[in-house]
Amino acid sequence: MTHSVQTSVMDFGNNSVNNRSRYIKNAMKFYQVYIEDFDNEVYSYEVEARNDEEAANKAEQMFNGDIYTMYVYLM
Secondary structure (H helix, E strand, O other): OOOOOOOOEOOOOOOHHHHHHOOOOOOOEEEEEEEEOOOOOEEEEEEEEOOHHHHHHHHHHHOOOOOOEEEEEEO
């Protein structure tokens, strides 16, 4: 299994929950996680987590299969 995490900050306007949580350590944030399997099918999950590692773990638990690549984006 190959595992990689790519993080990026995306601005979707006035999302006050995530704007405040970026400055508060250990605050819950929303992440968009894309998982690509070995058949090149991409699955999208929106998870709430404290950091990108926790978001990746939550999405991995939701996905029931072999993961080829995973992308984690802070929303």
